Amino acid sequence: MQEYLGACHCGTVTFSFEADINELVRCACSLCTKRNAVMATVERRRLRVLSGEEALSLYQWNTGMAKHYFCSHCGIYTFHQRRTDERYFSVNAFCVDGIDATKIPVRQVDGKSRSTV
Template identity: 50%
Template sequence: MRFAISHPIDELTTCDCSLCVKRNALMVKVPEAALTVLDGEALLTEYQWNTGRARHYFCSRCGIYVFHRKRAAPDHFGVNIFCLDGFDPSAVPVRATEGANMTVVEAGAIPEWPGPRI
């Protein structure tokens, strides 16, 4: 699978939700129009949970997290910067974001899922 982004990378983010922590995600936020899948779109596997608003995409061949449509900003993608060939993240500031305390709205939410209930 190959994709390209056409957006300046001036900030990277981490997230403390259970999914991002486990995959050790370091992301750049880009508008929807700035992400173009060049090849292998059929190889993407989608994962959704909780509200179903965020859509997480993984390569079905290798299992790598590629990008996700953001829950808090559904017109943007969070892109895994480790999938950007030749990109050096060392000079870009990193901001921690809070995902663990986002509201859990799933009726069958298990107690291990942090976050306030509605």
């Protein structure tokens, strides 16, 4: 596994995690479509918020099970705790240092059929 660092746009929220990033995920639900998210899969226990935890806002919708976090200063989506398996987070690939999101295969997932809104 490799260690990665990530941050929101304004730099208030910084985080680190260990993961093997072999693929990224794009989800077709209405939220991921609007935020244009491309995400890396990270185990919850391997993700640490280094700074700005108090600046993170939580957005919940649909069943309210997933926890979508974004920086309350710059508005950038950083990561979310998944609805289907709370042991995993999805991390905004474009917030992560040292990965070229355009060079990693992207898997499309059908989050739309699992949502009611």
